[in-house]
Amino acid sequence: xxxxxxxxxxxxxxxxxxxxxxxxxxxxxxxxxxxxxxxxxxxxxxxxxxxxxxxxxxxxxxxxxxxxxxxxxxxxxxxxxxxxxxxxxxxxxxxxxxxxxxxxxxxxxxxxxxxxxxxxxxxxxxxxxxxxxxxxxxxxxxxxxxxxxxxxxxxxxxxxxxxxxxxxxxxxxxxxxxxxxxxxxxxxxxxxxxxxxxxxxxxxxxxxxxxxxxxxxxxxxxxxxxxxxxxxxxxxxxxxxxxxxxxxxxxxxxxxxxxxxxxxxxxxxxxxxxxxxxxxxxxxxxxxxxxxxxxxxxxxxxxxxxxxxxxxxxxxxxxxxxxxxxxxxxxxxxxxxxxxxxxxxxxxxxxxxxxxxxxxxxxxxxxxxxxxxxxxxxxxxxxxxxxxxxxxxxxxxxxxxxxxxxxxxxxxxxxxxxxxxxxxxxxxxxxxxxxxxxxxx
Amino acid sequence: xxxxxxxxxxxxxxxxxxxxxxxxxxxxxxxxxxxxxxxxxxxxxxxxxxxxxxxxxxxxxxxxxxxxxxxxxxxxxxxxxxxxxxxxxxxxxxxxxxxxxxxxx
Numbered sequence: 001x002x003x004x005x006x007x008x009x010x011x012x013x014x015x016x017x018x019x020x021x022x023x024x025x026x027x028x029x030x031x032x033x034x035x036x037x038x039x040x041x042x043x044x045x046x047x048x049x050x051x052x053x054x055x056x057x058x059x060x061x062x063x064x065x066x067x068x069x070x071x072x073x074x075x076x077x078x079x080x081x082x083x084x085x086x087x088x089x090x091x092x093x094x095x096x097x098x099x100x101x102x103x104x105x106x107x108x109x110x111x112x113x114x115x116x117x118x119x120x121x122x123x124x125x126x127x128x129x130x131x132x133x134x135x136x137x138x139x140x141x142x143x144x145x146x147x148x149x150x151x152x153x154x155x156x157x158x159x160x161x162x163x164x165x166x167x168x169x170x171x172x173x174x175x176x177x178x179x180x181x182x183x184x185x186x187x188x189x190x191x192x193x194x195x196x197x198x199x200x201x202x203x204x205x206x207x208x209x210x211x212x213x214x215x216x217x218x219x220x221x222x223x224x225x226x227x228x229x230x231x232x233x234x235x236x237x238x239x240x241x242x243x244x245x246x247x248x249x250x251x252x253x254x255x256x257x258x259x260x261x262x263x264x265x266x267x268x269x270x271x272x273x274x275x276x277x278x279x280x281x282x283x284x285x286x287x288x289x290x291x292x293x294x295x296x297x298x299x300x301x302x303x304x305x306x307x308x309x310x311x312x313x314x315x316x317x318x319x320x321x322x323x324x325x326x327x328x329x330x331x332x333x334x335x336x337x338x339x340x341x342x343x344x345x346x347x348x349x350x351x352x353x354x355x356x357x358x359x360x361x362x363x364x365x366x367x368x369x370x371x372x373x374x375x376x377x378x379x380x381x382x383x384x385x386x387x388x389x390x391x392x393x394x395x396x397x398x399x400x401x402x403x404x405x406x407x408x409x410x411x412x413x414x415x416x417x418x419x420x421x422x423x424x425x426x427x428x429x430x431x432x433x434x435x436x437x438x439x440x441x
Numbered sequence: 442x443x444x445x446x447x448x449x450x451x452x453x454x455x456x457x458x459x460x461x462x463x464x465x466x467x468x469x470x471x472x473x474x475x476x477x478x479x480x481x482x483x484x485x486x487x488x489x490x491x492x493x494x495x496x497x498x499x500x501x502x503x504x505x506x507x508x509x510x511x512x513x514x515x516x517x518x519x520x521x522x523x524x525x526x527x528x529x530x531x532x533x534x535x536x537x538x539x540x541x542x543x544x545x546x
Binding site: 355 | 454458460465467469505507510512519521522523525526527528532533
């Protein structure tokens with residue numbers, strides 16, 4: 001995750017019996033935001049936390065030969081490599097080979113190919129000038145090339161999350177390029193590891209039902225991969241969290257579609273016969289994964305400027321909080337209508353009641369003593385979005401009794417530009433990642 | 442006939458891919474797999490998420506893992522980058538399913 005904890009990597013580098021450390025810092029949201037940063041400033045677009053993450057780790061690369069693989073290059077891998085080299089020099093860590101991978105940026109050929117956008121059914125050109133980025137999800141091949149050239153640190157852009165882990169595995173075992181079952185097993189190692197703590201007890205605890213210890217010092221996962229591709233998932237002994245068949249199964253099925261056809265750039269994975277078995281305390285076997293030939297097309301993430309969102313949130317407490325919040329919602333709707341705010345979509349949530357979800361079943365209604373009113377609207381321009389936030393913030397002296405702000409009278413950042421993720425597909429031959437390796441002297 | 446909440450016999454994990462949400466339902470004990478297979482149907486999931494899912498609901502069976510995997514198409518308000526929803530990734534989606542009544546026997 002782009003904004004994940006910093007310390008677990010240090011624990012792994014110091015105490016984990018590992019050869020490679022992989023960082024997955026991208027998501028649908030992240031590559032778009034990075035592209036926007038690069039659009040505004042060409043020296044930006046790499047992950048903001050490269051230095052913070054790597055400063056404590058580089059000494060382990062120098063002293064114990066730990067290798068790093070990452071997509072922290074984000075929208076600017078070349079710049080990321082420069083930042084890493086600069087960090088090496090600053091720490092006086094010499095002799096490391098830094099590899100950068102480019103070629104996932106396919107914006108220029110989008111215009112030429114003009115493929116159909118999956119979400120809209122229209123060609124990319126229908127978005128006009130609003131498309132500001134296009135990045136193909138590339139696989140492990142370029143990582144393998146970099147490692148074969150002796151790279152110690154590999155940094156790329158929109159490399160598929162799980163492929164970051166597959167690259168080192170391919171390098172270690174030299175499996176045949178069409179050994180789809182093994183490649184699938186290597187890919188699934190990445191799928192389970194890519195979300196860090198989500199396989200070792202994170203995003204899992206449900207007190208009384210699923211109890212997890214020491215989540216404040218959650219240990220991130222370690223994969224012990226065998227030549228067959230079968231793997232034991234574990235973590236640094238003594239670290240927080242736990243590795244059980246339940247934690248691993250949850251992560252195995254995370255973001256899973258059709259389990260017989262999990263499509264990735266390197267292989268199509270079939271987990272319909274996979275098994276997850278406890279092999280000891282905090283050690284779990286993953287076996288039975290099968291694979292099919294890799295797809296002929298690669299998915300491309302498009303970044304499309306898509307207007308603005310204006311938002312405000314305030315709270316009521318005590319008896320009548322629910323009725324007051326509902327009333328505030330009605331008032332705000334009428335205000336927006338009165339002053340003529342143009343929004344494409346408006347949403348009113350009662351926080352503490354139905355803001356996350358309003359399930360369609362009967363539940364006893366208990367009058368909560370604290371309810372928030374949240375209003376969010378999608379608009380074409382920034383000024384209209386700001387009006388929505390303004391109207392919510394103007395409510396306390398013009399609305400129901402006892403309305404409280406978010407923090408000490410100040411409101412949070414309430415207008416944001418939307419850079420939307422859409423996706424399409426192009427023939428994989430049109431994407432040609434290249435690797436350049438440099439030694440830091 | 443005894444009824445329990447799904448929470449007593451299974452756990453869930455939700456993920457997102459664009460505007461689609463997936464909910465994996467995993468039994469704590471594999472002896473209850475056939476029970477959830479019978480009780481946690483596409484129709485019941487469609488009904489519970491009726492206000493939210495704009496597309497189809499699919500169900501995949503994974504007896505090897507004691508799990509069902511549901512895909513809720515177009516359930517996330519356009520996806521995390523565009524949505525007005527607070528829970529953009531839909532990480533809480535599956536939690537609501539845990540209130541589903543399961544008839545044992």
